[in-house]
Amino acid sequence: MNPPRSLFPELPPAGHALLRLVDSCRAPAHLRSLRAAHARLLFLLRLPSHPASAAVRVKLIQAYAACAALPAARAVLDASPDRTTVFFNVLLRGLTAASLHRDALLLFASMRPQGHACFPDHYTYPLALKSCAATDGLVLGRQIHSSTARLGLDGNVFVAHSAISMYARCGRPDDAYQMFEEMQYRDVVSWNAMISGFAHAGLFGRAMDVFRELVALQCPKPDAGTMASILPSMGKARVEDIALLKGVFDEMRFKGLISWNAMLAVYTNNEMHVEAVELFMRMQKDGIEPDAVTLATVLPSCGEVSALSLGKRIHEVIKRRRMCSSMLLENALMDMYANCGCLKEARDVFDSMGTRDVVSWTSIISAYGRHGHGREAIDLFEKMCGQGLEPDSIAFVAILAACSHAGLLDMGKHYFYSMTSEFHIAPKLEHYACMVDLLGRAGCIREAYDFIMVMPIKPNERVWGALLGACRIHSNMDIGLLAADSLLRLAPKQTGYYVLLSNIYARAGRWADVSMVRSVMESKGIKKLPGVSNAELGDRVHTFHIGDTSHPQSKMIYKKLSELLRRIREMGYNPEVEATLHDVEEEDKEGHLSVHSEKLAIAFLLINTNPGTPIRITMNLRTCSDCHHAAKLISTIAGREIILKDVNRIHYMVQGVCSCGDYW
Known part of the structure; x- marks a missing residue:
């Protein structure tokens, strides 16, 4: 904004032009112009003797701070004989914005000794308290807060908000809440400060309690700051809390980008990927311009539901707006393409990156592994090491998983033991789980069990779950029961492990034991997680459940599915009835298998896409052996590539052959 002439009546026209230039300098790239304007002002106005000197110097401090030239801003302050509290406040704001909090506190401490004209005021104290919060300076923060009370400023809402944040961030959330409760007037910023304070302290439940109280009051109305404040508390949120936040979001008359990004993040963090994609599409229809945070948030959801068309459009936006220098976005793009079964496109993104970090390499290694x-994947891992990048703990998870999926037992063992011998990384539970999975998939069930028995850390449910899964694959009931016993003690409510145990019994034809497992589940109120498949068509992700008849095209879908099943039976397909968990008649088992969600999704896309178009399906569970076999045969009769992404890996099926080699 140009300075009004009335504020600087003593300045000549050239001085006003120079001040306009100073005001326009708001980034490091403008520093050269700012220095030139400063020099000309010194000459023109004979600073500091000119009547407008003080106001001009304040503007110079503000501009230097905005250009990240804080030493220059401090030099202007130090050279000002007529400095006042305003000078210090402007520089304090610049220091706190640059996260130079210790420098800010030193500057704050220097104010009072310089005389009454430089005493801190109600603008100074919030900045000082913010720096105390950032430096965990509880003792100094208390002293500053006490000073505000003596001066009668503790009732100022800006001071109170900063004090609440300071106490919460310095490990005293109860003190913060007491302040909050004692406030005579609480605006939405007060509530946001308390919500954020509890969230920062890790007290997510209490943060949610304050949020619910705010929503129930209906005045003041939650705003974008509320959305941002509650976000850390919504990592693994209850369905009703997400619905509550969604209601707040929908009722907001003016939704800024912060609110959209927060709602997207809540959906993504809670694995509500269909909702995230739909919200992003709504955002586009409302004409909201996404930023890098928006795109990095929604891209993982695109990958999770195989929303390739949307992912490609986002990629075009990134290229058009020249965001490709953002490693965060490039890594997200790579993952999106890989999760959609587009390994070539993922590799293209990787190869085009100007700079790659360990995260980038790990992403592409994981993509090849899945x-x-x-x-x-091994070649890439070795290339990464050859370029001087040391693999971290997550990179080893990626390479061990890649070896497991490909059945590369010896290489997997090599990498596991090289973690400690060569890279001095202590294996964690996820690495042990990968090793058990590697051994188990390779049929070394006894070795996998013995490996668990000598682990230096107590095995968790993932480790035992890997063993139980291997026992299901190789029909090893003896060790499977041992694994199940340990699992059900560690995670008695985890549905998937009961299902795995049921599958082991079912494969052995022990239907009485299957019924026993189901009875135990029913008595404990445990329900089998329903299989869900997602398929993108146009601007929408379509969701299917087992036996689903809710889709508008249900009649056409079931007709197409019947035709497909008839044709693959002619090729020798027989339903793998041991994949069902019910002790029912053979005909009923076949009927149960025929309406699995992935089969419905495949039929839906075959109806609605042109011949030759790849079929992309995403599942929330591991695909059953029957659906895997059926999908391979359908890829032959339909002449389509079928990319089926389940919870474990990506199955790329062409002409009856799957990329997993039936090893999954």
């Missing part, structure tokens, strides 16, 4: 290309 697609069953273990050898290529």
